[in-house]
Amino acid sequence: MRILVTGANGQLGHDVMNELLLRGHDAIASGSSPAYRGPADGSPVTSAPFVKLDVTDPGDVAAVLSQIRPEALIHCSAWTAVDAAEDAENRDKVYALNVLGPRNLAEACASLGCRMMQISTDYVFSGDGVEPWKPEQEAYQPINYYGETKLMGEKAVRSAVDKYFIVRTAWVFGFAGNNFVKTMLRLGETHDHLRVVNDQIGTPTYTYDLARLLADMIVTDKYGVYHATNEGGYISWYDFAQEIFRQAAAMGHEEYAPSRLAVEPVSTAEYGLSKAARPFNSRLDRSKLPEQGFEPLPDWRDALCRYLLEYYKER
Numbered sequence: 090m091r092i093l094v095t096g097a098n099g100q101l102g103h104d105v106m107n108e109l110l111l112r113g114h115d116a117i118a119s120g121s122s123p124a125y126r127g128p129a130d131g132s133p134v135t136s137a138p139f140v141k142l143d144v145t146d147p148g149d150v151a152a153v154l155s156q157i158r159p160e161a162l163i164h165c166s167a168w169t170a171v172d173a174a175e176d177a178e179n180r181d182k183v184y185a186l187n188v189l190g191p192r193n194l195a196e197a198c199a200s201l202g203c204r205m206m207q208i209s210t211d212y213v214f215s216g217d218g219v220e221p222w223k224p225e226q227e228a229y230q231p232i233n234y235y236g237e238t239k240l241m242g243e244k245a246v247r248s249a250v251d252k253y254f255i256v257r258t259a260w261v262f263g264f265a266g267n268n269f270v271k272t273m274l275r276l277g278e279t280h281d282h283l284r285v286v287n288d289q290i291g292t293p294t295y296t297y298d299l300a301r302l303l304a305d306m307i308v309t310d311k312y313g314v315y316h317a318t319n320e321g322g323y324i325s326w327y328d329f330a331q332e333i334f335r336q337a338a339a340m341g342h343e344e345y346a347p348s349r350l351a352v353e354p355v356s357t358a359e360y361g362l363s364k365a366a367r368p369f370n371s372r373l374d375r376s377k378l379p380e381q382g383f384e385p386l387p388d389w390r391d392a393l394c395r396y397l398l399e400y401y402k403e404r
Contacts, residue, residue: 090308091115093159095144095194096166097134098127100263101208104300105163106134112304117157120166127265130403144190147197154197161307162198163206164191167239171212172364174235187238188245195249204252206307209243211259211291212236216368219290221323223374224257224314233365254306255314259371260329262396263296269326270396273333277345287327287354291371292318295392302378302386311381316373319389323372327354332390336397 092109096102097118109116110133118125118134119142129135140157143149144166154162168186173179191207198205214222215230231237246253262268276283294317302317330352334345344350357367378385386392 090161091117091157091159092161092163092307093117093119093140093154093157094163094165095119095142095190096164097139098122098125098265099165100261100266100268101296101299102163102165103127103132103134103265104263104296105165105303106137107132108300108304110134110137114304117159119153130264144193145185147189147193150193150197151200154194154201154203158201159203161204161206162194163208163303163307164194165208166190167208167242168235171233171235171367174238175233175364180234183234183238187235188241191242192245192249195246195253198252199250202252204254204307204312205246205250206254206256206303207243207246209255209257210236210239211257211371211373212368213240213243213257214368214370216370218370219372220370221372221374222316222370224316224377232368235365236368252310252312254312256303256306257314257316257373258294258299259291259318259373260293261296261299262293264399269293269329270333270393270400273330274337274345274400277334277337277350281349282351282353283330284353284355284360285327285330286357286360287325288356289367289369289371290323290325292321292323292373293329293389293393294318294386295389295396297395298386298392302383305383311383313377315377315381315383316375317378317386318373318375319386319392320375321388321390324389325354327352332393333397336390336394340397340401342401
């Protein structure tokens with residue numbers, strides 16, 4: 090299948106491109122840069138066709154898609170700096186990337202008869218309660234501007250194109266960019282005491298595993314809204330940090346051993362610092378995946394182990 094991937098320089102787009110190429114698809118990378126500028130790791134995406142694409146420009150989107158004529162598009166690019174999205178000087182950029190971008194792509198896909206996959210987030214919900222959010226429920230009420238724009242982007246896709254997938258995910262970590270795992274490892278090297286929030290609950294998602302699911306999904310006609318994270322139950326950021334340090338120490342990195350590094354659980358209120366409100370409940374109900382015949386992602390602990398093995402291999 091001929092598939093165009095946006096955001097190929099980022100964590101998820103990088104892994105999606107590699108998965109599609111390994112499966113033999115005619116995958117084309119795109120981004121705002123003139124050429125690929127993601128990790129120079131020698132993986133297939135680094136030598137794949139790359140096209141500069143400004144998703145916020147409807148003329149550019151129409152021209153590029155008309156030239157490439159993809160059968161499917163996986164939209165991985167977005168504004169994801171949640172706190173910076175609250176700044177007045179960034180709001181137009183956030184809106185352009187998270188709302189106008191999906192709308193432009195969806196309209197172009199509709200005109201070409203191309204299926205579209207939009208990557209979204211648990212931030213479209215209020216974060217209240219303790220029940221996992223189901224894909225089809227519509228009690229959204231996002232609590233920050235990032236969530237508002239991602240929800241508007243979802244609605245733009247639904248209204249413009251019939252053949253759509255919307256895949257919401259959470260707590261993403263991969264190699265092409267910053268994430269919680271890298272931050273914890275970096276801070277753990279230079280600190281002997283860390284404070285980590287323990288009242289925000291969700292499940293981590295390894296981009297390598299998510300990319301495999303998206304590659305499975307895009308070749309089907311099982312359109313609709315899905316939730317996808319790794320399996321393994323719901324945890325706090327504190328739980329995640331503890332497991333990161335436990336596994337890293339077990340791999341021989343003694344700087345993360347509990348005898349040297351103390352990790353203190355704190356509430357969101359005690360932690361402070363965040364400019365944007367964060368959801369307390371990021372639990373996503375993933376049951377639709379097996380119901381539709383898709384294989385669930387592996388346990389997040391297994392995903393973390395594989396990630397750390399690759400992380401230390403490169404260092």
